[in-house]
Amino acid sequence: MTYIPNSIEARDVASLVHMQTNLRTHQQEGPHVIVRGEGCRVFDDSGRDYIDAVAGLWCASLGFGSERLAKVAYEQMRNLGYYHLYRHRSNEPAIALAETLLELAPVPMARVVFQCSGSEANDTAIKLAWYYWNAVGKPQRTKIIARRMAYHGSTCAAVSLSGKPDMHAGFGLPFAPFKHTEFPHYYRRHESGETQEEFSARMAEALETLIQAEGADTIAAFFAEPVMGAGGAILPPRGYFEKIQAVLRKYDILFVADEVICGFARTGEMWGCQTFGIRPDMVTSAKALSAAMQPISAVLVSERIHAAMLAQSDKFGNFAHGYTYAGHPGGGRGRARGAEDLCGDRHRRSRQAPRRRAAGGARPAQGASAGRRRARGRPHPRHGAHARRRRAHSLRRRAQRRRASRSRGQAPRAAATRGGRPFGVRSAAGDRSRRDRRRQRAT
Ligand SMILES: Cc1ncc(COP(=O)(O)O)c(C=O)c1O
Numbered sequence: 001m002t003y004i005p006n007s008i009e010a011r012d013v014a015s016l017v018h019m020q021t022n023l024r025t026h027q028q029e030g031p032h033v034i035v036r037g038e039g040c041r042v043f044d045d046s047g048r049d050y051i052d053a054v055a056g057l058w059c060a061s062l063g064f065g066s067e068r069l070a071k072v073a074y075e076q077m078r079n080l081g082y083y084h085l086y087r088h089r090s091n092e093p094a095i096a097l098a099e100t101l102l103e104l105a106p107v108p109m110a111r112v113v114f115q116c117s118g119s120e121a122n123d124t125a126i127k128l129a130w131y132y133w134n135a136v137g138k139p140q141r142t143k144i145i146a147r148r149m150a151y152h153g154s155t156c157a158a159v160s161l162s163g164k165p166d167m168h169a170g171f172g173l174p175f176a177p178f179k180h181t182e183f184p185h186y187y188r189r190h191e192s193g194e195t196q197e198e199f200s201a202r203m204a205e206a207l208e209t210l211i212q213a214e215g216a217d218t219i220a221a222f223f224a225e226p227v228m229g230a231g232g233a234i235l236p237p238r239g240y241f242e243k244i245q246a247v248l249r250k251y252d253i254l255f256v257a258d259e260v261i262c263g264f265a266r267t268g269e270m271w272g273c274q275t276f277g278i279r280p281d282m283v284t285s286a287k288a289l290s291a292a293m294q295p296i297s298a299v300l301v302s303e304r305i306h307a308a309m310l311a312q313s314d315k316f317g318n319f320a321h322g323y324t325y326a327g328h329p330g331g332g333r334g335r336a337r338g339a340e341d342l343c344g345d346r347h348r349r350s351r352q353a354p355r356r357r358a359a360g361g362a363r364p365a366q367g368a369s370a371g372r373r374r375a376r377g378r379p380h381p382r383h384g385a386h387a388r389r390r391r392a393h394s395l396r397r398r399a400q401r402r403r404a405s406r407s408r409g410q411a412p413r414a415a416a417t418r419g420g421r422p423f424g425v426r427s428a429a430g431d432r433s434r435r436d437r438r439r440q441r442a443t
Contacts, residue, residue, distance in 0.1 A: 001028050008033050008045060019154075037064020058229060058261045059292030069293055076330050085114070085327040094327035101298055106257075106273035106283065110306035113299040114326040118260035118286035119153025121297035122223065125256045125282045126157050127321060128305055129221035132254065135308035135315075141220040145210065145253075148183040151230035152223060152258055161223055164230070179214060182206040184228075186237040196238035204243035211251055221254040221281075226272025229261040241276045254281040254305075260297070264288035281305060294331035 003010035009030040018026055036043040042064055043049045055061060062069070076093060083091045098112040113128070115121050126144060133141035146152065148163035159167050160174035163183070168174055182203050183189065190199045211219055224244070228234040248255050257280035262272030266288065269275045273283065282305060286297035301309070313319045 001030065003030060039063040039065070056292055057287070058266070059287045061264055061266075061288035062291035062293075066291075066293070069291070073293070073330050080329045082325075083327075083329055084322075084324060086322055091327065091329045093329040093331075097298075097331075101285070101300060104270055105300050106271040107279050108302070109283070109300040110303040111301050111309075113301065113321075115297045115299070115323050116295045116325050116328075117153070117297050118258075118284065119155040119158040120323060121260065121284035121286055121299050122152045122158040122161060122256075122258060123155050124299045124321070125223070125284050126161065126221070128282065128299065128301060128309070129254050129256065131312055132305050132308040133220050135311045138217070140218055143177045143179055143214055143219045144221050144223065145179045145181055145207070145219060146223045147228070147231075148180045149185070149231035149234075150180075150223070150225060150228060150258075152225075153260075179210060181210050183231065183234075184237060184240055185232065185234050190237075196240075200237045200240040200243050203237075203240060204247050207244060208247045208250075211247070211253070216251040216253075219251065219253050221256050222248055223256045223258055224278075225258045225260070226262045226276050226278060227267060236276055241278050245279065256280060256282045256284065258284050260284055260286045290331055294328065295325075296328065296331035 003013065012031040012033070013027055016031075017023065018031070033045040034042045035045050037052075037060070040051055040053075040055070040060075040063055041049045042052050052060070052064070056064075080091060083089060085091075085094060094114065098114075101112050102109055113124055115124055129144065130142060133139060144161060146161045146163055150161070150163045151167075152158045152161040154167070156173065156175065157178075159171070160178040162168075162174075163180040184200070184203045186196055186199050190196075194202070207222075222244070224241075225231075226236070226241075245255065255278070257271075257273050257278050259271055259273065262275075263283075263285045264270065264287075266272070267275040271283070272278070273280055281302045283300040284297065285300070289298060290296045309319060
């Protein structure tokens with residue numbers, strides 16, 4: 001195809017390399033140029049609009065344009081457009097974002113490490129797994145297990161972790177320490193008459209067989225996406241993670257949950273780990289973490305990993321790892337506001353979670369539907385004993401206030417009215433109908 005000289009198509013074809021694209025075909029077909037976004041729609045350079053049902057690359061969780069976040073980013077960039085986290089330097093937006101992530105974490109986590117992409121987050125988690133086993137005197141634990149058809153990114157280590165042959169071909173990858181276990185695609189791979197639970201048990205057995213063949217004492221970590229994304233949007237079969245985690249615990253293998261796609265409410269709960277009962281040692285997060293408005297990613301590390309990082313830092317005099325743009329103040333500030341936009345009440349509620357957990361209390365099912373709450377035996381917030389106690393308490397408080405205002409000779413609070421009648425003050429008609437109902441019940 002010949003393009004009009006200097007057209008945007010001609011300039012694209014002459015200058016850019018496109019990801020996950022047939023480069024030869026691209027020379028012929030040219031680009032599809034997106035110029036603008038609004039809510040869930042994007043507009044191309046001919047003015048046609050599309051609903052982008054995948055939100056870009058599972059990214060734009062707050063839509064493709066946000067005046068509010070643009071203002072936040074603008075103000076932040078005017079004030080401090082860049083700073084880093086090397087050699088004790090810090091910035092408040094990065095601190096605030098790390099605090100938010102620790103409060104939101106699916107299980108108690110100790111610290112946050114920032115990067116700029118999902119691939120880098122997984123690379124960091126791989127390095128931290130190795131760092132951990134070195135710290136605890138088991139440097140031979142170097143192998144990493146992931147699943148066939150998993151996708152964990154494109155950097156050398158993250159793509160080695162991935163189990164997609166098309167992404168290894170021609171690159172001489174995966175690297176040797178990366179091993180792959182079964183692809184848990186129940187629909188395509190179950191045997192005749194095999195239930196999901198039986199299939200999950202077979203997957204767990206395959207993992208155990210691989211661990212034993214490689215030598216359990218050579219395995220550092222297992223990586224998994226709660227829902228496999230690029231591998232085909234594959235939900236874990238029933239009982240899968242429960243059985244897999246039992247094997248990992250048996251051989252003391254670290255579990256890293258790749259929440260790059262699933263995090264930030266994509267599976268209904270804040271994290272896929274909550275939806276599928278995963279208790280990871282590390283969580284990697286990106287994409288909806290910043291609603292993709294900033295290239296930012298995070299690794300949440302548990303106390304076990306953090307303690308080893310401190311020990312290694314003592315030993316070597318430095319935590320010798322870092323990315324120039326990690327903890328960028330623009331990303332931190334935008335994300336903290338984005339969390340409010342995205343999570344609303346859910347975000348605020350989960351801010352109390354660490355305290356509740358520290359007190360040994362149950363964690364509420366964040367954002368779970370009534371049906372799912374019931375299925376898990378958790379009451380809806382407006383039902384159950386706690387809610388009844390809360391309602392009784394608020395009725396008692398209202399009655400106390402009423403008595404107090406009567407004894408002061410005041411009318412009850414004007415604002416708290418229903419149909420012109422103050423809350424808690426019975427109307428004569430209401431009293432009559434209540435009396436009638438009581439009488440009916442009595443007879
Ligand atoms: C589950 C998962 N992990 C990691 C990545 C890599 O993220 P990035 O493209 O930001 O490096 C992706 C990208 O789609 C992903 O889906």
